[in-house]
Amino acid sequence: MQQETVAFNFKPKKFVVWLFVVSSTIMFGGWTSYYLVFMASKGKGHGLVLPEVFTYSTGVLVLSSVCLFMAARALKNGDIGKQRMLLWLTFVLGIVFGVLQFQGWVGLYQTGAVLVNNNAAISMIYVVSGFHLLHILAGLAFVMASLIGSYKNVSPEVAAYRQDITSIFWHFIDILWIYLYVFLLLNS
Amino acid sequence: MSTISLHDTHHDDHGHGHHHETFLTKYVFSQDHKMIAKQFLITGIIMAVIAMLLSILFRIQLAWPDKSFPLLETFLGKWAEGGRIKPDFFLALVTIHGTIMVFFVLTAGLSGTFSNLLIPLQIGARDMASPFLNMLSYWFFLTACLVMMGSFFTQTGPASAGWTIYPPLSAVPKAMPGSQIGMTLWLISMVLFVASSLMGGINYVSTILNMRTKGMDLWKMPLTIWALFLTAVLGILSFPVLVAGVVLLVFDRSFGTSFYLSDLVFGTQILPNEGGSPILWQHLFWFLGHPEVYIVIMPALGISSEIISVNARKPIFGYHAMVYSLMGITILSFIVWGHHMFVTGMNPLLGGVFMITTLIIAVPSAVKTFNYLATLWRGNIRFTPAMLFAIGLVSFFISGGLTGIFLGNASLDINLHDTYFVVAHFHLVMGSAAIFGMLAGVYHWFPKMFGRMMNPKLAYLHFWVTFICAYLVFFPLHFLGLDGVPRRYYAFTEFEFMNKWLTVNVFVTWSAIVAALAQVAFLFNFFYSIFRGKKAPQNPWDANTLEWTTPVEHLHGNWPGEIPTVYRWPYDYSKPGAEKDFIPQTVPFSQTMSSNLPHDFEGNEEAERIQKEWEAKNKPVQE
Numbered sequence: 003m004q005q006e007t008v009a010f011n012f013k014p015k016k017f018v019v020w021l022f023v024v025s026s027t028i029m030f031g032g033w034t035s036y037y038l039v040f041m042a043s044k045g046k047g048h049g050l051v052l053p054e055v056f057t058y059s060t061g062v063l064v065l066s067s068v069c070l071f072m073a074a075r076a077l078k079n080g081d082i083g084k085q086r087m088l089l090w091l092t093f094v095l096g097i098v099f100g101v102l103q104f105q106g107w108v109g110l111y112q113t114g115a116v117l118v119n120n121n122a123a124i125s126m127i128y129v130v131s132g133f134h135l136l137h138i139l140a141g142l143a144f145v146m147a148s149l150i151g152s153y154k155n156v157s158p159e160v161a162a163y164r165q166d167i168t169s170i171f172w173h174f175i176d177i178l179w180i181y182l183y184v185f186l187l188l189n190s
Numbered sequence: 191m192s193t194i195s196l197h198d199t200h201h202d203d204h205g206h207g208h209h210h211e212t213f214l215t216k217y218v219f220s221q222d223h224k225m226i227a228k229q230f231l232i233t234g235i236i237m238a239v240i241a242m243l244l245s246i247l248f249r250i251q252l253a254w255p256d257k258s259f260p261l262l263e264t265f266l267g268k269w270a271e272g273g274r275i276k277p278d279f280f281l282a283l284v285t286i287h288g289t290i291m292v293f294f295v296l297t298a299g300l301s302g303t304f305s306n307l308l309i310p311l312q313i314g315a316r317d318m319a320s321p322f323l324n325m326l327s328y329w330f331f332l333t334a335c336l337v338m339m340g341s342f343f344t345q346t347g348p349a350s351a352g353w354t355i356y357p358p359l360s361a362v363p364k365a366m367p368g369s370q371i372g373m374t375l376w377l378i379s380m381v382l383f384v385a386s387s388l389m390g391g392i393n394y395v396s397t398i399l400n401m402r403t404k405g406m407d408l409w410k411m412p413l414t415i416w417a418l419f420l421t422a423v424l425g426i427l428s429f430p431v432l433v434a435g436v437v438l439l440v441f442d443r444s445f446g447t448s449f450y451l452s453d454l455v456f457g458t459q460i461l462p463n464e465g466g467s468p469i470l471w472q473h474l475f476w477f478l479g480h481p482e483v484y485i486v487i488m489p490a491l492g493i494s495s496e497i498i499s500v501n502a503r504k505p506i507f508g509y510h511a512m513v514y515s516l517m518g519i520t521i522l523s524f525i526v527w528g529h530h531m532f533v534t535g536m537n538p539l540l541g542g543v544f545m546i547t548t549l550i551i552a553v554p555s556a557v558k559t560f561n562y563l564a565t566l567w568r569g570n571i572r573f574t575p576a577m578l579f580a581i582g583l584v585s586f587f588i589s590g591g592l593t594g595i596f597l598g599n600a601s602l603d604i605n606l607h608d609t610y611f612v613v614a615h616f617h618l619v620m621g622s623a624a625i626f627g628m629l630a631g632v633y634h635w636f637p638k639m640f641g642r643m644m645n646p647k648l649a650y651l652h653f654w655v656t657f658i659c660a661y662l663v664f665f666p667l668h669f670l671g672l673d674g675v676p677r678r679y680y681a682f683t684e685f686e687f688m689n690k691w692l693t694v695n696v697f698v699t700w701s702a703i704v705a706a707l708a709q710v711a712f713l714f715n716f717f718y719s720i721f722r723g724k725k726a727p728q729n730p731w732d733a734n735t736l737e738w739t740t741p742v743e744h745l746h747g748n749w750p751g752e753i754p755t756v757y758r759w760p761y762d763y764s765k766p767g768a769e770k771d772f773i774p775q776t777v778p779f780s781q782t783m784s785s786n787l788p789h790d791f792e793g794n795e796e797a798e799r800i801q802k803e804w805e806a807k808n809k810p811v812q813e
Contacts, residue, residue: 011319013400014319014320014396014397014399014400014401015319015320015396017319017395017396017399017400018319018320018323018392018393018396021391021392021395021396021426022388022392024426024427025388025392025426025427025429025430026430028426028427028428028430028431029430029431029433029434030434031430031431031434032430032431032433032434032435032474032477033434033438035473035474036434036438036449036470036473036474039470039473040467040470043467044465044467117441117445117447118445118446118447119447119448120448120462120463120464120465121448121465122447122448122449122465122466125441125447125448125449126449129437129438129441133437
């Protein structure tokens with residue numbers, strides 16, 4: 003009986019994560035709309051060639067999403083060991099992504115495109131990528147929660163629930179970065 | 191009293207109630223939605239009292255700008271040297287009054303209280319989707335309140351750029367004392383507040399969509415739930431944009447970026463910021479700001495729908511129309527923000543578009559108003575305190591809404607913009623109306639919250655004095671606005687053309703003071719009744735909704751045994767042929783054969799056949 007109540011509570015909680023995804027999308031939507039209106043009224047964007055390292059970081063993030071997808075599949079097949087290994091891989095790739103983003107900022111900084119800038123479009127690159135990185139940190143926490151769950155041998159329902167919300171969130175921040183990167187590439 | 195019998199079950203299937211609760215987990219870090227609702231309400235009431243006192247302070251300044259009140263210096267120290275409120279502090283007062291009222295009282299206090307209390311109780315759920323997030327939502331809210339109030343204890347005082355904190359005033363710390371640490375605290379407080387609202391709103395939406403009891407389809411939900419649902423949706427879709435705007439403002443203030451700043455000269459010094467635009471703040475702010483006013487009013491509208499129907503002993507007129515108009519308001523509220531910016535040099539074509547969308551909002555609003563009136567029409571009205579406040583809401587909504595049509599008009603707005611006309615308009619339509627909705631809700635659901643009744647005599651006193659004084663305060667302000675008197679001005683004696691309004695200001699201030707005194711009746715009634723009020727019966731208002739099927743004594747999980755099943759909509763009042771003038775949602779149609787109507791069965795042929803057979807047997811043929 004107890005387990006049924008617990009299982010019943012998962013659906014609304016998963017929905018909470020989806021709603022968070024929606025509101026977060028809108029926050030970034032606010033910034034990109036700022037960018038578009040700014041560009042339309044000033045007649046200029048950031049005007050930069052974005053550091054190449056952002057391409058690599060995008061690749062790394064996509065790869066991490068693939069790993070996470072395979073981790074979810076492994077869990078479904080009952081292969082906990084494989085799931086654990088793929089979750090670790092996702093985690094490491096997430097950290098690599100963060101490091102690459104830092105390198106991207108350093109690259110920008112070295113070309114003179116600093117945060118405190120009279121071109122707000124350049125400042126915006128830092129704001130959106132910075133806040134995206136904060137989301138990555140939150141995503142890493144989700145991945146960690148799944149990992150801890152797999153080591154502590156939580157019930158299959160809880161493990162599936164943790165894996166599910168990790169997937170929702172991580173794939174979201176993956177797509178979010180692709181959106182932001184493409185947006186910044188197109189609106190230079 | 192209750193005619194509802196819950197099905198006894200042999201097993202106790204709710205997993206709560208067995209764990210031991212300490213004082214800390216029950217009253218402080220509670221995860222029970224009913225306790226969180228009380229926390230929101232009491233915090234909201236305290237913030238409302240603070241904001242009201244702030245308004246009395248600036249009203250005193252407006253009425254007697256040249257007079258000295260030594261008492262003020264005793265309490266306010268350097269903010270009122272010589273017994274006169276300083277200009278800087280005056281601006282802080284209006285800013286913080288607005289901020290507290292809009293966000294802390296009418297968003298968190300109203301929506302937070304009633305969403306928490308009513309959503310699980312009225313849809314038939316044990317608690318929220320995530321009780322933990324719900325608890326966090328309250329603690330973020332309280333922290334936001336404390337940070338905001340903390341700004342009164344800083345050297346340079348609280349934020350003073352108005353509740354809309356337009357840059358560059360808010361973005362350049364040295365622009366005025368209120369733009370220094372006070373502004374920083376305002377922004378921190380607001381980020382905490384938005385986090386709180388989002389955690390709350392996300393929870394409310396998820397709970398309503400996923401956790402309704404058996405039989406409670408969307409079209410059987412009470413209008414309160416519809417309103418709270420759409421309010422939460424609005425919050426989820428608009429508050430993140432405020433965060434986006436606030437983050438950029440923080441960067442401008444603290445790191446030297448130029449998102450909103452350009453071409454500023456400060457004294458003899460040219461500021462380095464270049465290329466930004468303060469108009470962009472206005473866009474981001476009002477993209478939240480306009481939905482925000484509907485976040486404020488929609489719960490109040492939902493609450494009064496319920497209260498008016500219960501106390502008119504009639505089904506709400508046009509239930510579906512009420513829901514569709516709430517949806518209409520929700521959607522339209524996202525495409526009207528430009529009407530706050532008609533005088534920013536907006537392209538007249540764009541202004542025209544925003545004007546049309548704005549005026550279209552009058553349609554769903556009018557639908558709601560007429561439906562309230564039609565519900566009252568020939569009802570068997572019981573003038574309970576809650577009912578009076580709900581009717582008061584309708585009154586304010588009409589008189590404040592009418593001036594909205596003036597302000598929504600781009601060409602008229604050029605004259606009226608930033609005058610007292612605007613102040614009068616929104617204080618009636620979203621200020622007074624929403625406060626009355628909130629008070630109606632408090633009087634109506636007090637028995638559910640505290641298990642006791644409030645004193646009706648004090649409530650009547652509270653209602654009449656507040657209602658009359660609210661009109662006496664805000665109605666005259668229209669005329670100041672039509673004469674072109676700008677809002678937020680410190681002393682009317684400084685301008686020749688404003689001098690003639692000083693006497694009106696004296697009148698308005700006295701009315702405000704009387705209104706404030708009337709709130710003592712409420713506060714006494716509220717806190718006294720929590721401990722000493724008459725014990726409440728289970729269903730004091732003979733209402734149909736699910737919350738009145740729970741026991742008076744609260745328990746974690748709401749219902750002992752199974753959650754009741756819902757069979758009908760919540761507005762079966764005075765149904766012809768029924769034994770009583772109300773049929774709770776939990777009563778199946780099989781128990782009310784004498785009052786069932788063909789459309790009750792929603793096309794279920796089997797049920798219709800049974801009904802017809804019963805009627806052939808039992809009902810005398812009409813002549």
